[in-house]
Amino acid sequence: MAGLRMSIVVSATSFLLGLLFTHWIADSLTLWKSPSTNSDPRLWIAATYYSILTRMPPMLAYIYVAVAVLGGLTLLWSLGDGRAGNLMFDGGSLLLYSSAVAMYLYSVLPNLFENFSALPLPFVRAEPTAPPSTSPSVPPFPTTLRTPTLELASSHLVCSVALTGVLLLQAGRWWAEQKDVDDDEEEAPSPDEKAVVKDEKEPVKEKKKAS
Structure with a gap:
């Protein structure tokens, strides 16, 4: 039963950790970057991804919630x-x-739905008089969205580190239990040792009968 519970916890945690890793395509654009490298195109790409997250089908959200609840209840x-x-x-x-x-x-979640759910898609716009070969221009990134965008990347990183710690603790628990099993097997007498003990006890019983 302990192995089953451990498997459920590890599976649920790995599933949630995988979801957070998919956000890295947006988080990596803003995380650990200096203000000079956080250009408007990078911020718009990250904001576009976060806005798409708020528009995902509700069924997917229910699945994520169910997996998270299952892992917590198993713990x-x-x-x-x-x-x-x-x-x-x-x-x-x-x-x-x-x-x-x-x-x-x-x-x-409050950051996502408060700041990114109402953003229109797509964010890029093409100039009406620009030739077709010209790449579309990017509007200036709103200053009010800069901090929420950076905070989302940091929050995703904190969640990822915490869930990675869960996996490490579960791995430590498995190693400790396996160590206990190995120690018990080493302390238990082997079949040959049991046979020797049995042979030593039998002559004592025969002497008692003879007397």
Whole structure:
């Protein structure tokens, strides 16, 4: 049962972590960049991606929520066993997992729907008098959107680091449990040792019968 619960937690966490990794195509344009390199085209590309996220089908959002709830409930279930290993590894995993979920609920989602859901698509515009071969111009990026765009990339990074910590703790738990199993197998007597002990006890019983 412990292996099943661990598999569910790892699968749910990996699924959510994969979703956050897909945002890297937009986050990488603004994260750890100096103000001089955060040009308007980069910011518009990131804002376009975030705006598309707010327009995804509701069914996908329900799937993401279901996976996140499943992972959290499984961690709570495993933590309820009260075993020392569960309290240490699953307790830390639950803390990191809940931190990532709270960051997404109270920082990422409000930022997305408040600042990017009403943006029109596409953002680029072509000049009416420009020849067809000319690339479309990019309008100046609004100053009011600059900070929300940078905060989204930072929030996604925090969630990714927290979920990566969950995977590391679950890997540590698996290693600790395997170590305990190996130690128990080493301490348990082998079949040959059991046979030797049995042979040593049988003469004692025969002497008692003879007396």
